[in-house]
Amino acid sequence: MPIKSYLAHAHGGQKEKLINALSELHDCEVTPSENQDILVLVTDTPDDISDDILKKKIEDIDSLKILTLVSGFNNPSN
Amino acid sequence: MYNSLSNRRSFIKRMAKLSAVTAAAAMFPGIIFADEQEAAIPNGANINWKKGPCRFCGVGCGILVGVENGKAVAVKGDPNSSVNKGLLCVKGYHQTMCIQSKDRLTHALVKKNGKYVQTSLNEALDIVANKMKETIALHGKDSVAMYTSGQSTIPEGYVASKLMKGAIGTNNLDCNARLCMASAVAGFLTTFGADEPMGCYEDIEYADYFITWGNNMAEMHPVLFSRMLEQKSKRGAKIIDFATRTSRSSTASDKSILFEPQTDLAVANAICYEVIKNGWVNNSFVEKHCNFSKGLINMGYGIEDKYKFKDKPEKINFEAYKEFLKDYSPEKVSKYSKVSVKDIKYLASIYGDPNKKVVSYWCMGMNQHTRGTWMNNLVYNIHLLTGKISQPGNGPFSLTGQPSACGTAREVGTFTHKLPKGVVMNEKHRRLAAKIWKVPYERIPAKPTYHATEMFRAVDRGDIKFIWTQVTNPLVSLPKTSRYRPGMKKDSCFVVVSDVFPTPTSDVADVILPASWHIEKSGLYGNSERRTQHWNKMVEGPGETTPDAWMTIEVAKRMGFSDLFPYSKENHVEEIYEEYTQFHEGAKHGMAPLEVLKRESGVIWPYVDGKSTQWRFNAKYDPACSNGESFHFYGKPDGKAVIWQRPYEPAAESPDKEYPFWLNTGRVIEHWHTGSMTRRIPVLHKAMPNAYVEFHPEDAKSLGIRNGENIKISSRRGACVLPASINERGLPTKGQVFVPFFDENMLINDVTLDAFCPISKEPDYKKCAVKVEKV
Numbered sequence: 142m143p144i145k146s147y148l149a150h151a152h153g154g155q156k157e158k159l160i161n162a163l164s165e166l167h168d169c170e171v172t173p174s175e176n177q178d179i180l181v182l183v184t185d186t187p188d189d190i191s192d193d194i195l196k197k198k199i200e201d202i203d204s205l206k207i208l209t210l211v212s213g214f215n216n217p218s219n
Numbered sequence: 220m221y222n223s224l225s226n227r228r229s230f231i232k233r234m235a236k237l238s239a240v241t242a243a244a245a246m247f248p249g250i251i252f253a254d255e256q257e258a259a260i261p262n263g264a265n266i267n268w269k270k271g272p273c274r275f276c277g278v279g280c281g282i283l284v285g286v287e288n289g290k291a292v293a294v295k296g297d298p299n300s301s302v303n304k305g306l307l308c309v310k311g312y313h314q315t316m317c318i319q320s321k322d323r324l325t326h327a328l329v330k331k332n333g334k335y336v337q338t339s340l341n342e343a344l345d346i347v348a349n350k351m352k353e354t355i356a357l358h359g360k361d362s363v364a365m366y367t368s369g370q371s372t373i374p375e376g377y378v379a380s381k382l383m384k385g386a387i388g389t390n391n392l393d394c395n396a397r398l399c400m401a402s403a404v405a406g407f408l409t410t411f412g413a414d415e416p417m418g419c420y421e422d423i424e425y426a427d428y429f430i431t432w433g434n435n436m437a438e439m440h441p442v443l444f445s446r447m448l449e450q451k452s453k454r455g456a457k458i459i460d461f462a463t464r465t466s467r468s469s470t471a472s473d474k475s476i477l478f479e480p481q482t483d484l485a486v487a488n489a490i491c492y493e494v495i496k497n498g499w500v501n502n503s504f505v506e507k508h509c510n511f512s513k514g515l516i517n518m519g520y521g522i523e524d525k526y527k528f529k530d531k532p533e534k535i536n537f538e539a540y541k542e543f544l545k546d547y548s549p550e551k552v553s554k555y556s557k558v559s560v561k562d563i564k565y566l567a568s569i570y571g572d573p574n575k576k577v578v579s580y581w582c583m584g585m586n587q588h589t590r591g592t593w594m595n596n597l598v599y600n601i602h603l604l605t606g607k608i609s610q611p612g613n614g615p616f617s618l619t620g621q622p623s624a625c626g627t628a629r630e631v632g633t634f635t636h637k638l639p640k641g642v643v644m645n646e647k648h649r650r651l652a653a654k655i656w657k658v659p660y661e662r663i664p665a666k667p668t669y670h671a672t673e674m675f676r677a678v679d680r681g682d683i684k685f686i687w688t689q690v691t692n693p694l695v696s697l698p699k700t701s702r703y704r705p706g707m708k709k710d711s712c713f714v715v716v717s718d719v720f721p722t723p724t725s726d727v728a729d730v731i732l733p734a735s736w737h738i739e740k741s742g743l744y745g746n747s748e749r750r751t752q753h754w755n756k757m758v759e760g761p762g763e764t765t766p767d768a769w770m771t772i773e774v775a776k777r778m779g780f781s782d783l784f785p786y787s788k789e790n791h792v793e794e795i796y797e798e799y800t801q802f803h804e805g806a807k808h809g810m811a812p813l814e815v816l817k818r819e820s821g822v823i824w825p826y827v828d829g830k831s832t833q834w835r836f837n838a839k840y841d842p843a844c845s846n847g848e849s850f851h852f853y854g855k856p857d858g859k860a861v862i863w864q865r866p867y868e869p870a871a872e873s874p875d876k877e878y879p880f881w882l883n884t885g886r887v888i889e890h891w892h893t894g895s896m897t898r899r900i901p902v903l904h905k906a907m908p909n910a911y912v913e914f915h916p917e918d919a920k921s922l923g924i925r926n927g928e929n930i931k932i933s934s935r936r937g938a939c940v941l942p943a944s945i946n947e948r949g950l951p952t953k954g955q956v957f958v959p960f961f962d963e964n965m966l967i968n969d970v971t972l973d974a975f976c977p978i979s980k981e982p983d984y985k986k987c988a989v990k991v992e993k994v
């Protein structure tokens with residue numbers, strides 16, 4: 142059950158768009174920075190396959206400039 | 220901390236998020252996540268929010284601590300605090316996470332037959348009081364000492380001063396603010412005759428230019444830096460970073476100008492040279508409000524024990540000052556400062572433009588300097604010559620590192636030469652203290668004794684036979700710990716350490732007293748902008764943890780001074796504050812009454828007729844101005860500030876053939892000072908688990924050093940092994956290495972030099988000579 146955290150950089154002026162797009166995705170939790178075009182993104186998926194699929198969906202978002210992985214945890218389901 | 224909030228899974232999610240927030244803080248200068256903590260709180264949680272100041276730096280952000288079932292479960296920025304307007308940096312958000320660390324000091328420990336034995340607090344305090352009395356009886360009053368902190372609360376500092384100076388009758392009290400703020404104090408006193416900045420943080424909203432002098436604000440004063448960045452994007456305000464190392468602040472600034480260590484003295488003089496040469500002097504301001512003086516030169520560096528120095532100020536005139544500045548043309552200074560003529564002229568043109576408002580900010584780069592007092596004087600010179608001072612958006616602003624360096628160390632006066640008002644050398648000041656303390660005036664000695672460095676030298680020499688440290692970790696933070704650690708271990712000195720966690724200093728203690736942490740007691744702090752902040756106790760501390768002020772009072776009582784310490788356990792903070800504020804009555808330093816401090820998120824002094832004075836010395840804002848002019852520098856008897864003639868002099872130790880690199884030391888955003896608290900906050904520790912040594916890439920290449928390789932840094936004092944860091948957090952200039960000092964496993968202060976400014980006695984942690992070797 143992977144839990145990962147990322148820093149997501151929005152294209153200039155597109156922070157709101159990125160927040161909305163990410164918020165629509167299941168298994169994503171978004172915390173935007175107050176004063177910069179950066180969001181903290183935490184993903185929480187049931188397995189590695191879902192994690193891969195989600196990551197691809199995130200990378201397809203137009204308003205996303207860069208996605209940087211910060212931490213990855215694998216929490217056993219028990 | 221989060222057990223009451225959620226299960227393991229949400230705990231992991233929370234840790235993942237905090238890691239990312241912390242990583243962002245290190246990567247993006249000034250980044251703020253305002254809603255981050257609140258978002259973690261589950262719906263329906265029954266949280267009681269309590270206000271106070273942040274524990275972790277001199278910015279003094281207001282915090283709200285969320286308390287649920289007697290536990291601190293969250294921290295958020297206080298939207299009512301004009302300091303941070305709801306924002307916090309990464310240390311601020313995570314601060315309360317350290318209190319439940321497993322190795323918390325919960326009970327007193329007394330060393331018996333070489334082993335620490337848990338002892339009741341009552342018995343431990345008996346031992347401390349008896350030992351202190353016995354030492355005084357055997358060796359005299361000046362054989363006992365206290366060493367406190369700019370993180371002590373105002374009441375803690377006050378009772379320490381009253382015990383040592385008023386009750387016992389020794390000036391053997393100094394504090395760790397000597398290591399960070401003493402040059403700022405000496406600078407203010409020599410130039411203005413009154414300590415602490417004349418402006419306030421609201422200057423940020425008005426300034427066109429921020430010039431930071433050796434000050435990495437993005438990491439050390441992150442919330443203020445984020446306020447500056449906001450003005451940069453909103454109004455086009457410009458940030459100019461003037462430093463010896465490219466830091467996160469440099470990269471976020473509009474321009475970064477690098478200089479050779481120690482030559483800031485010469486560049487400041489060159490700016491004044493240019494201001495005068497180009498006719499940018501505000502002549503009427505200078506004529507009405509300034510005098511010119513010079514002092515002694517070639518003062519030495521205090522490297523030898525019992526070093527003494529007293530400046531001899533001598534009045535000069537403007538013409539003599541102009542003559543002196545001829546040695547500091549941009550062309551001449553450029554040669555040794557390595558700052559281009561163009562950049563010196565550029566800096567001068569900013570200060571010289573009458574239509575631009577300029578704030579100069581500085582902290583350790585200028586203060587931890589063997590000519591720190593001079594450096595402070597020189598930046599004041601620039602603002603005085605141009606008349607850019609004491610007005611919204613115009614002024615020099617010396618920032619503090621610690622949360623109550625101003626409130627406690629400087630205002631209460633926990634330095635050897637200080638009293639809550641004034642200095643021990645002044646009979647009027649001693650008489651006032653004696654009156655308020657109700658002690659015979661003769662008891663307060665008129666001569667200062669040991670400043671911090673000399674105090675630990677006296678311990679090493681065996682002159683001090685009892686020392687009590689509170690809220691500080693000198694065996695990590697002093698310079699040249701390679702001397703002072705063995706010194707403290709000697710049997711000749713009985714060592715008492717009050718702290719929250721074990722540290723390398725408590726490791727050498729004979730008695731360890733378990734202190735309450737910040738939110739486990741009530742208190743007051745005073746931040747960089749003269750803001751006094753009160754908080755009430757928020758949670759119970761574990762075991763027998765007790766506020767430091769109360770432990771001092773208990774020891775005083777046991778020593779027979781009960782009549783001087785008549786405070787009650789429940790209300791001692793308030794009772795002490797009421798007594799203390801008598802020292803500062805009047806328009807120049809009046810402090811807000813407690814009921815106001817309880818209501819507000821901090822109040823700036825002077826507090827006169829229900830109103831804070833935001834810009835001192837300016838008659839428009841400051842009711843203490845009484846000379847009928849627009850400005851009145853009333854700290855000086857004639858109401859005039861002093862423009863000081865201070866030359867460039869080299870550092871105490873410079874690189875040579877044997878030790879070819881400069882060593883510069885400092886801090887990182889993740890850790891607070893010696894790391895005793897922040898290294899116990901998992902997310903901060905994980906983000907920055909150990910110290911490192913930064914190299915310029917060309918130096919690394921020529922030495923064949925790769926990232927992460929272990930490198931031995933050695934000086935004439937000692938050595939330290941650390942992993943190399945190339946092109947990561949910061950970039951030192953060629954020929955310089957940088958090491959942060961937060962890591963007790965890599966004690967870089969074994970390597971540093973205990974040279975200090977002869978006037979302020981503040982050590983220089985930014986310059987000494989080292990060699991580097993791969994190990």
Ligand code: SF4
Nearest residue numbers: 273276279280308311
């Ligand atoms: S900037 Fe300083 S006072 Fe403000 S939250 Fe950060 S550490 Fe605390």
